[in-house]
Amino acid sequence: MSRLRVAVVGAGWAGLAAAVAATQDGHAVTLLEAARTPGGRARALPVTLPDGETALLDNGQHILVGAYLETLALMETVGVDPDASLLRLPLVLRDAHGDGLALPAWPAPWDALAGILGARGWSWAERWSLLRAAAGWQRAGFRCDPGLSVAGLTRDVSPRVRESMIDPLCVAALNTPADRASGEVFLRVLRDALFGRGHRGWGGSNLLLPRQDLGSVFPHEACAWLAAHGAGLRIGRRVQSLRPAAAGWDVDGEPFDAVVLATPAAEAARLVEDSGAAAAPWLAAARSLAFEAIATVYVIGGPKLPLPMLALRTGPDAPAQFVFDRGQLGGPPGLLAFVASASAREKEALQAQVLAQAAALGWSVQPLQTIVEKRATFACVPGLRRPPQAIAPGLWACGDYVEGPYPATLEGAVRSGLGAARRLGR
Numbered sequence: 001m002s003r004l005r006v007a008v009v010g011a012g013w014a015g016l017a018a019a020v021a022a023t024q025d026g027h028a029v030t031l032l033e034a035a036r037t038p039g040g041r042a043r044a045l046p047v048t049l050p051d052g053e054t055a056l057l058d059n060g061q062h063i064l065v066g067a068y069l070e071t072l073a074l075m076e077t078v079g080v081d082p083d084a085s086l087l088r089l090p091l092v093l094r095d096a097h098g099d100g101l102a103l104p105a106w107p108a109p110w111d112a113l114a115g116i117l118g119a120r121g122w123s124w125a126e127r128w129s130l131l132r133a134a135a136g137w138q139r140a141g142f143r144c145d146p147g148l149s150v151a152g153l154t155r156d157v158s159p160r161v162r163e164s165m166i167d168p169l170c171v172a173a174l175n176t177p178a179d180r181a182s183g184e185v186f187l188r189v190l191r192d193a194l195f196g197r198g199h200r201g202w203g204g205s206n207l208l209l210p211r212q213d214l215g216s217v218f219p220h221e222a223c224a225w226l227a228a229h230g231a232g233l234r235i236g237r238r239v240q241s242l243r244p245a246a247a248g249w250d251v252d253g254e255p256f257d258a259v260v261l262a263t264p265a266a267e268a269a270r271l272v273e274d275s276g277a278a279a280a281p282w283l284a285a286a287r288s289l290a291f292e293a294i295a296t297v298y299v300i301g302g303p304k305l306p307l308p309m310l311a312l313r314t315g316p317d318a319p320a321q322f323v324f325d326r327g328q329l330g331g332p333p334g335l336l337a338f339v340a341s342a343s344a345r346e347k348e349a350l351q352a353q354v355l356a357q358a359a360a361l362g363w364s365v366q367p368l369q370t371i372v373e374k375r376a377t378f379a380c381v382p383g384l385r386r387p388p389q390a391i392a393p394g395l396w397a398c399g400d401y402v403e404g405p406y407p408a409t410l411e412g413a414v415r416s417g418l419g420a421a422r423r424l425g426r
């Protein structure tokens, strides 16, 4: 295969992965990004603290897990040491009272087994209901009817275990509430996280909490790597148009042999439709996706938490499922990040409810910044048909929404980007 001129449109984690892999394969890559910083939905965001200092926070609080094999390997490729930039903890789903699940640092599946047997606040019958269900999932090869929801899949698990483990895990991984979330995708995540191998022999379920802003965890280093390896970087340059050309595609009038669209689904659909490409099924699939929001409420003045991440009790007026102590993650002391996944509330109402959640725990905190990403991820519903990677000859899509085994996550985005680069050939 000869060296192709490749345009990658979008420098989120998918586009960056595609650009790095295509450059490694010897192609002449130009990366075009509309925003002034790379990273897309997982990027750094400067925020002014009450003392006037600027802190780099994130567009949304993120968690990675040990099973993110491709993401962690790619971080190493571009020169990031995951051990230095991420705090690794065995999976803990404990609330502020210490109830819930905590896995010991043992190999899988013994860590999960010991964690379930030792879970605080669960009766033996409740633990047994989960073990029985998990044994059934394992016997079935972690597969189920594609039409089944997570609530349907776990109907025989005790309500307390569903509330304190299944529901938070489901919303954290799929960003879709259990009654609407795909049981099939949930099982795949459980298989890889609880029973799979992690990076460098880590547990697949290990939580990896960024101790730097997300920009430094991958996007900035990826751009530096690309520049050093001869790729063209055009950051702050929104692509307006795509046109079929005699041998390839024109991107805003500039000729390329192949194009990888790494923008969110709606923008990829706009560019594809305007180009006149014969891609009606792809467009229909891209436009059929529904989306879920995620809100991150940053507050200051919080206490040092017993763990860097705690699960929270949720309810109609208590939207945040998790709180992170950024003071233990490289940030200033007292900075907490509350995360409300799959929340449909408006910003002001949500912030007020989260502050009330904090007050109910006895924490008197000041709001710093609330970020609501209305289209944070696609809704990962049962039987979902996602658009494929191939759009038209020489035109590929990548991104967390593209067909693949994972829900909308960093690992899903990175795998999709690597997949697009592989399609270019070497």
Ligand SMILES: Cc1cc2nc3c(=O)[nH]c(=O)nc-3n(C[C@H](O)[C@H](O)[C@H](O)COP(=O)(O)OP(=O)(O)OC[C@H]3O[C@@H](n4cnc5c(N)ncnc54)[C@H](O)[C@@H]3O)c2cc1C
Residues within 6 Å of the ligand: 009, 010, 011, 012, 013, 014, 015, 032, 033, 034, 035, 038, 039, 040, 041, 042, 059, 060, 061, 062, 063, 064, 237, 238, 239, 240, 262, 263, 264, 267, 294, 295, 296, 373, 375, 376, 377, 398, 399, 400, 401, 408, 409, 410, 411, 413
């Ligand atoms: C608040 C929040 C919390 C999350 N938490 C987690 C988590 O804990 N763990 C996890 O694994 N995942 C999490 N996710 C999901 C994760 O962030 C996404 O799956 C991932 O970042 C998607 O990457 P992407 O490259 O597919 O898309 P994007 O990040 O959306 O990147 C697309 C890029 O294309 C650019 N672009 C758009 N139009 C154009 C154009 N015309 N020309 C040039 N560039 C263009 C955009 O500016 C953007 O940079 C979270 C997401 C959000 C929003």
